[in-house]
Amino acid sequence: MENQLYDVIIVGRGPVGLFLACELRLTGLSVLVVERRSSSEGVAETRAFVVHCRTLEILAFRGLLGKFLQEGTKSPWWHYGVLDTRLDFSRFGHETKQNFVLLSPQFRTEEIFLERAKELGVDIVLGIRVESVEPSTTSVTIYGTSSSPDGGARSSFKARGKYLVGADGVRSTIRKATGFEFPGTPATHTGLTGEATLGVPMPYPYIAKNEAGLVIAVQLNIPSGRARLNVFTPARANVPDSTPVTLEDFNEALQEVTGVDYKLSNPCMLGRFNNEARCVDTYRKGRIFLAGDAGHQHLPAGGQGLNVGIQEATNLGWKLGAVIRGYAPDSLLDTYETERLPIAQGVVQSTTAQSVLFFAHSGPELAIRSVVNTLLKIPTANHDIAVGVSGFGVSYPKLLDMILPAGWEALPEAIAGKRALDVKLRVGNGEEKQLSDYMRGGKWVQLRFLDKLAGRPPLPAFEGATEVVDVAEVLEGKGSMYRGALSELLIRPDGYLGFGKR
Ligand SMILES: Cc1cc2nc3c(=O)[nH]c(=O)nc-3n(C[C@H](O)[C@H](O)[C@H](O)COP(=O)(O)OP(=O)(O)OC[C@H]3O[C@@H](n4cnc5c(N)ncnc54)[C@H](O)[C@@H]3O)c2cc1C
Numbered sequence: 001m002e003n004q005l006y007d008v009i010i011v012g013r014g015p016v017g018l019f020l021a022c023e024l025r026l027t028g029l030s031v032l033v034v035e036r037r038s039s040s041e042g043v044a045e046t047r048a049f050v051v052h053c054r055t056l057e058i059l060a061f062r063g064l065l066g067k068f069l070q071e072g073t074k075s076p077w078w079h080y081g082v083l084d085t086r087l088d089f090s091r092f093g094h095e096t097k098q099n100f101v102l103l104s105p106q107f108r109t110e111e112i113f114l115e116r117a118k119e120l121g122v123d124i125v126l127g128i129r130v131e132s133v134e135p136s137t138t139s140v141t142i143y144g145t146s147s148s149p150d151g152g153a154r155s156s157f158k159a160r161g162k163y164l165v166g167a168d169g170v171r172s173t174i175r176k177a178t179g180f181e182f183p184g185t186p187a188t189h190t191g192l193t194g195e196a197t198l199g200v201p202m203p204y205p206y207i208a209k210n211e212a213g214l215v216i217a218v219q220l221n222i223p224s225g226r227a228r229l230n231v232f233t234p235a236r237a238n239v240p241d242s243t244p245v246t247l248e249d250f251n252e253a254l255q256e257v258t259g260v261d262y263k264l265s266n267p268c269m270l271g272r273f274n275n276e277a278r279c280v281d282t283y284r285k286g287r288i289f290l291a292g293d294a295g296h297q298h299l300p301a302g303g304q305g306l307n308v309g310i311q312e313a314t315n316l317g318w319k320l321g322a323v324i325r326g327y328a329p330d331s332l333l334d335t336y337e338t339e340r341l342p343i344a345q346g347v348v349q350s351t352t353a354q355s356v357l358f359f360a361h362s363g364p365e366l367a368i369r370s371v372v373n374t375l376l377k378i379p380t381a382n383h384d385i386a387v388g389v390s391g392f393g394v395s396y397p398k399l400l401d402m403i404l405p406a407g408w409e410a411l412p413e414a415i416a417g418k419r420a421l422d423v424k425l426r427v428g429n430g431e432e433k434q435l436s437d438y439m440r441g442g443k444w445v446q447l448r449f450l451d452k453l454a455g456r457p458p459l460p461a462f463e464g465a466t467e468v469v470d471v472a473e474v475l476e477g478k479g480s481m482y483r484g485a486l487s488e489l490l491i492r493p494d495g496y497l498g499f500g501k502r
Pocket residue numbers: 011012013014015016017034035036037047048049050051106128129130131167168169170171172173174193230273291292293294300302303304305306307308309
């Protein structure tokens with residue numbers, strides 16, 4: 001391994017690192033994932049459990065959604081800042097089948113991605129803590145150490161890749177070792193988080209806030225049968241993150257908010273969450289990129305971090321593939337930052353706003369809660385916030401002119417860079433297909449509308465990286481997005497509308 005030059009090394013086998021590794025393998029790159037945890041520590045955390053609509057669409061595009069739906073629980077609504085008026089995702093039903101959030105534990109997400117990464121041939125090394133990074137003009141070398149399983153002597157580790165991605169979480173070594181700034185605001189409030197078995201039945205999902213604090217509790221479909229609990233009380237708001245959480249205190253806090261002694265037992269992963277809010281100001285330093293929590297930190301409100309990280313991986317993966325395989329210039333990689341950094345900053349802003357709603361205790365803060373709660377009753381306001389939280393608000397309208405293929409042009413402003421809806425198509429041989437049937441391989445999808453082509457022969461936009469589909473008819477969904485005056489439409493590998501041909 002020391003002598004192999006990988007196309008991409010990813011530090012961190014969390015959900016973002018694993019998903020990115022899969023995306024990169026789809027483009028044919030060689031990928032090494034290096035993870036600090038050893039296999040015996042496994043993947044056990046439920047941490048994130050809300051999977052949002054756009055992430056579900058991405059999973060459908062890659063053929064992974066079915067595995068998530070098998071065990072997850074659908075909810076047509078989710079909370080915003082623990083307000084009584086919920087965000088209603090069912091209203092997206094006219095444009096997507098993914099008009100709900102899926103409650104699914106993070107460890108299950110990681111298991112599914114890990115299985116996929118292995119199928120795709122990702123190299124994964126466990127039990128290595130990466131400690132330093134040495135970039136050169138042509139590659140990046142990482143250095144780390146491993147401990148032997150019996151706690152014995154440490155051995156050194158070295159690997160080299162053409163590019164490096166730090167997907168190593170909020171305390172990212174890669175971010176620190178390579179000089180990325182991480183500006184933001186420190187935590188002002190902490191809450192309790194963890195899993196436990198309840199001795200008394202609870203109505204799930206239990207999401208409530210009152211003068212004693214707040215609780216967000218769900219029962220996930222996990223073998224241990226434990227509930228996932230987040231609890232906040234003003235009395236515990238200033239307890240430092242590092243202070244251990246006892247089961248007794250957790251039980252007491254839950255009782256203070258709910259008025260019920262749930263008789264917690266069998267605890268797991270008791271800890272604290274906080275509202276520290278930070279975001280890097282760049283995603284790239286030469287051959288080094290950041291993805292996922294390594295680039296942003298915020299209150300885990302409304303289920304955003306993992307979702308945003310998966311979108312980042314989807315954006316970065318095909319671009320690295322295009323540049324390394326030689327059909328795009330290096331400047332394409334800069335668009336990872338221009339497209340994704342504003343979205344990460346928006347998430348930090350939105351969760352900071354939710355932080356005010358979460359921790360509201362005094363008169364003015366409670367007044368803000370009341371006003372926002374009323375605003376969310378207005379369907380268009382509710383819809384607009386839901387669009388943002390779901391990931392459906394993301395679009396990439398700026399033309400990627402550095403890769404504009406000959407004969408292709410920018411799309412009309414109304415649809416440029418919009419997310420591709422998973423429409424049903426009647427294809428050239430008369431069969432009915434979904435767009436997602438063609439997105440599995442992570443290639444560009446080139447739709448050729450037969451009635452407008454006048455017999456023009458197929459000419460793949462990017463040789464070897466394009467799935468060409470003859471379309472006789474767009475059968476459902478927002479067909480106009482796929483038609484207008486266009487004879488051909490090119491959909492990016494990450495599922496956004498790219499270029500058109502008249
Ligand atoms: C209480 C709580 C609830 C949450 N709920 C949600 C939710 O419902 N929905 C949602 O979208 N998000 C939620 N999140 C956020 C979500 O858990 C994170 O956004 C997600 O885990 C980020 O994934 P990641 O792969 O970027 O980082 P991580 O999951 O942190 O993975 C990073 C990996 O890098 C490894 N690593 C770190 N340093 C090194 C090193 N030096 N060398 C080698 N390996 C290293 C770590 O061991 C780890 O495996 C929640 C977070 C918390 C705390």
